[in-house]
Amino acid sequence: MQLEELKKQYDELQKMYGDPSLDSIYNGGCTDNPDICFVFMNPTARNIASNKSWHGIKSPWIGTKNIWNLFYKINLLDAEVYHSIRSKKGNSWTEEFANEVYNDVINHRYFITNLGKCTQVDARALSNSVYEQYLELFKKEIEIVNPKIIILFGNQVSSIVLNQKISVSQCRKQLFKQEINGKEYLFYSVFYPIGNGTFNIEKAIEDIKWIMDNNKEITEI
DSSP: OOHHHHHHHHHHHHHHHSOTTBOOOOEEEOOSSOSEEEEESOOBTTSGGGBTTOOSOOOTTTTOOHHHHHHHHTTOSOHHHHHHHHHSOGGGOOHHHHHHHHHHHHHTTEEEEESOOOOBSSOOOOOHHHHHTTHHHHHHHHHHHOOSEEEEESHHHHHHHHTSOOOGGGSTTOOEEEEETTEEEEEEEEOOOSGGGGGGHHHHHHHHHHHHHTTHHHHTO
16 A cells, blocks of 8 residues: 555545545655654644645645744754745745755655644644544554654644553653554654644754654664
């Protein structure tokens, strides 16, 4: 199975759990054994790629600024690309510029996805039951992409993926291992750095830097 084959299923779930005026947002970045996979919650209409008139890549955080601060501060985004993002208003992103940003993501060998691909008009909370509808598809996504390390953002995403109650504040820098279709993957849970979690972005940056520094023997293979 390829990532492209999952999109049809994500689109069906968008009809059930997302806003009907918006498209699903899928994933983006390095899809061939990336060093890190970053897993967020679900997209909102602030991502301009969710607009049905957008015909470019439908990847996370297109047309937004704040999350790119994190990637820049952990040295996973080139300065030139970062400053271009900072200088643009969200609706001025073009499909070509989105490709430029994600080519930089690919070059830095990481993959960005959401547990839930159902785009909402705003940052409303989703129930566990909605995210659970995406869990098996998420596992297939991980199996296809085969990341070396997986970073889960926030208590809710971490708890659902790891199938146990997770409090990020109680398990900072703690390694979790979980099998997916017979292969063991390495997970870390990190503070959610955007929206209501923006005040935790420095803690998230600190923990991700630590994770990267302490897994160089894995990511540099």
